[in-house]
Amino acid sequence: MDLAYELHDLVRTLDREAERMLRPLNLTYNRYLALEIVGEHPGVSGAQLARALGITEASCSALVRRLIADGLAADLAQKGGGNVRRLHLTENGELLRGKASHALGGPFDDVVRRLGFDPLRLAQTIRSIHDELKNG
Secondary structure (H helix, E strand, O other): OOHHHHHHHHHHHHHHHHHHHHHHHOOOHHHHHHHHHHHHOOOEOHHHHHHHHOOOHHHHHHHHHHHHHOOOEEEOOOOOOOOOOOEEEOHHHHHHHHHHHHHHHHHHHHHHHHOOOOHHHHHHHHHHHHHHHHHO
């Protein structure tokens, strides 16, 4: 058994399951991730959001336009500041973010608990591995 492959396969499975679970909320996984990132980092720029999502700035711009059109996010950039967006979630965006987080987190945490693991400790372990790989 190869750890790297198992982690890769787990991520793919989680992504597919997340898409399925978010569908009733009219969200894609990328839109959900954007809500999470903007919610955690109010004032994030479109370019920063694109990097965090791992998508092109053009794709991110389309995603942001839709979030704004749907009333989930707003651009607080100062007038005359160029094309840089400063994004934050609206009240509706925060509400949807909470619903989506609950829809995703609860079932996954339940699976982890059924297997005898503590979700918080597992998350901390995964974060430590991730940080070490990122920062070397």
